Amino acid sequence: MQSYGFELRLSLKFGFVCFILIANALAVREARSILLIPSNMAGALAANGDGTVPKTPPTPSPLRSSKYTTTKMRILITGGAGFIGSHLVDRLMEEGTNEVIVADNFFSGTKDNLKRWIGHPNFELIRHDVTEPLLVECDQIYHLACPASPIFYKYNPVKTIKTNVMGTLNMLGLAKRVGARILLTSTSEVYGDPLQHPQTEEYWGNVNPIGVRSCYDEGKRVAETLMFDYHRQHGLEIRIARIFNTYGPRMNIDDGRVVSNFIAQALRGEVMTVQAPGTQTRSFCYVSDMVDGLIKLMGGDNTGPINIGNPGEFTMLELANAVKELIEPSATYKIVENTPDDPRQRKPDITKATKLLGWAPTVSLREGLPLMAEDFAQRLGVSFPLQSPRGPFF
Numbered sequence: 298m299q300s301y302g303f304e305l306r307l308s309l310k311f312g313f314v315c316f317i318l319i320a321n322a323l324a325v326r327e328a329r330s331i332l333l334i335p336s337n338m339a340g341a342l343a344a345n346g347d348g349t350v351p352k353t354p355p356t357p358s359p360l361r362s363s364k365y366t367t368t369k370m371r372i373l374i375t376g377g378a379g380f381i382g383s384h385l386v387d388r389l390m391e392e393g394t395n396e397v398i399v400a401d402n403f404f405s406g407t408k409d410n411l412k413r414w415i416g417h418p419n420f421e422l423i424r425h426d427v428t429e430p431l432l433v434e435c436d437q438i439y440h441l442a443c444p445a446s447p448i449f450y451k452y453n454p455v456k457t458i459k460t461n462v463m464g465t466l467n468m469l470g471l472a473k474r475v476g477a478r479i480l481l482t483s484t485s486e487v488y489g490d491p492l493q494h495p496q497t498e499e500y501w502g503n504v505n506p507i508g509v510r511s512c513y514d515e516g517k518r519v520a521e522t523l524m525f526d527y528h529r530q531h532g533l534e535i536r537i538a539r540i541f542n543t544y545g546p547r548m549n550i551d552d553g554r555v556v557s558n559f560i561a562q563a564l565r566g567e568v569m570t571v572q573a574p575g576t577q578t579r580s581f582c583y584v585s586d587m588v589d590g591l592i593k594l595m596g597g598d599n600t601g602p603i604n605i606g607n608p609g610e611f612t613m614l615e616l617a618n619a620v621k622e623l624i625e626p627s628a629t630y631k632i633v634e635n636t637p638d639d640p641r642q643r644k645p646d647i648t649k650a651t652k653l654l655g656w657a658p659t660v661s662l663r664e665g666l667p668l669m670a671e672d673f674a675q676r677l678g679v680s681f682p683l684q685s686p687r688g689p690f691f
């Protein structure tokens with residue numbers, strides 16, 4: 298009897314130990330299943346690496362895939378009546394395979410910049426403010442609408458930030474609706490007064506959030522944020538160009554930017570206004586190089602942001618001397634007061650543009666300045682003998 302009791306106690310103990318072990322194993326597996334990522338998700342998270350699951354892009358209009366109706370590429374350019382935009386229109390229209398639609402409110406652009414194309418069967422011009430929604434069937438959107446000159450964007454700062462935020466939201470909504478690829482012309486100003494020099498796209502910037510330039514600098518930063526949020530959330534095909542200072546024919550003569558100011562002042566026989574200290578630097582990209590870069594970015598596979606600019610860096614005093622030498626030898630300059638928050642230095646690192654887009658600027662300052670001066674002279678009704686460039690200036 299005693300041995301029977303012993304055996305019973307032993308088997309009860311053994312059973313209890315087994316129960317504990319099994320319960321423990323189940324608890325551990327349950328805990329792990331809560332923590333472990335389900336296998337079907339693992340790939341997705343790995344794909345984005347940021348916890349979001351990639352979305353398929355919105356479907357384009359059925360016309361895009363129609364077999365019998367051959368449509369041209371329908372390209373919307375907001376801000377297409379402006380300086381860069383009108384050169385982009387020229388290039389896309391000259392390709393002959395596109396239908397181009399410009400939406401512009403003519404705040405800083407003019408119809409005059411587009412007179413060559415008005416009435417052309419593949420061209421349409423709409424007077425439209427992008428802070429209001431726009432419904433247009435299209436395949437690509439170049440979103441350039443925003444005043445670029447500090448004089449213009451500081452004129453109505455609230456409107457400038459509305460244009461950058463609401464305007465970009467409206468264009469992203471349109472792109473999502475019609476399944477269009479959208480390119481934003483952002484700016485080197487997203488780096489603010491850079492502490493990194495030259496600036497790479499990984500640099501987060503040094504921007505004053507409440508200054509007189511913030512409507513533009515922060516507006517463009519928010520525009521970039523919105524572009525990436527639509528990309529991550531809706532799978533939109535986005536492209537972001539961070540454009541550095543660009544110059545060339547068709548800039549507003551009274552635009553207030555440094556190259557247009559110096560050339561107009563020299564041609565008019567006025568003293569060039571070098572804003573203090575004059576040792577601050579910029580890098581200038583000729584407009585035809587800029588347009589090449591934008592088209593390559595839109596046609597490529599990289600979302601960006603990608604710096605597009607000319608790494609040739611020089612001070613404002615050097616620029617004034619270049620205008621004196623190349624445009625008007627009798628020109629003189631004076632140092633005048635600068636505006637708040639003016640960046641002290643700016644120079645693009647264009648490694649990504651070169652490697653990913655196969656792009657690099659081709660027009661030197663020495664070649665570009667006279668071409669711009671010839672355009673200004675003709676528009677100002679003054680004579681300007683175009684001197685042949687005497688070798689690369691920078």
Ligand SMILES: NC(=O)c1ccc[n+]([C@@H]2O[C@H](COP(=O)([O-])OP(=O)(O)OC[C@H]3O[C@@H](n4cnc5c(N)ncnc54)[C@H](O)[C@@H]3O)[C@@H](O)[C@H]2O)c1
Pocket residue numbers: 375376377378379380381382400401402403404405406407425426427428440441442443444445446460464482483484485539540541542543544
């Ligand atoms: N030129 C540069 O050095 C430079 C540098 C960096 C970034 N960018 C960017 O490139 C783009 C074009 O610059 P740009 O030099 O041709 O300037 P721009 O002022 O000549 O052209 C801007 C165009 O947008 C239009 N526009 C402005 N607000 C609008 C609105 N709310 N709705 C519709 N149209 C509107 C203007 O009328 C103008 O035609 C801008 O987005 C600018 O921020 C330019």
Ligand SMILES: O=c1ccn([C@@H]2O[C@H](COP(=O)(O)OP(=O)(O)O[C@H]3OC[C@@H](O)[C@H](O)[C@H]3O)[C@@H](O)[C@H]2O)c(=O)[nH]1
Pocket residue numbers: 444445446447484485486540541542543553554555556558559570571572573577579613635636639640
């Ligand atoms: O008459 C002038 C005008 C400007 N300047 C100086 O020239 C430098 C460049 O000023 P600009 O107004 O031409 O242009 P910014 O560099 O301020 O902005 C420019 O580049 C960034 C883009 O996003 C902007 O759209 C473009 O305007 C500044 O240091 C300014 O102080 C002068 O010395 N004299």
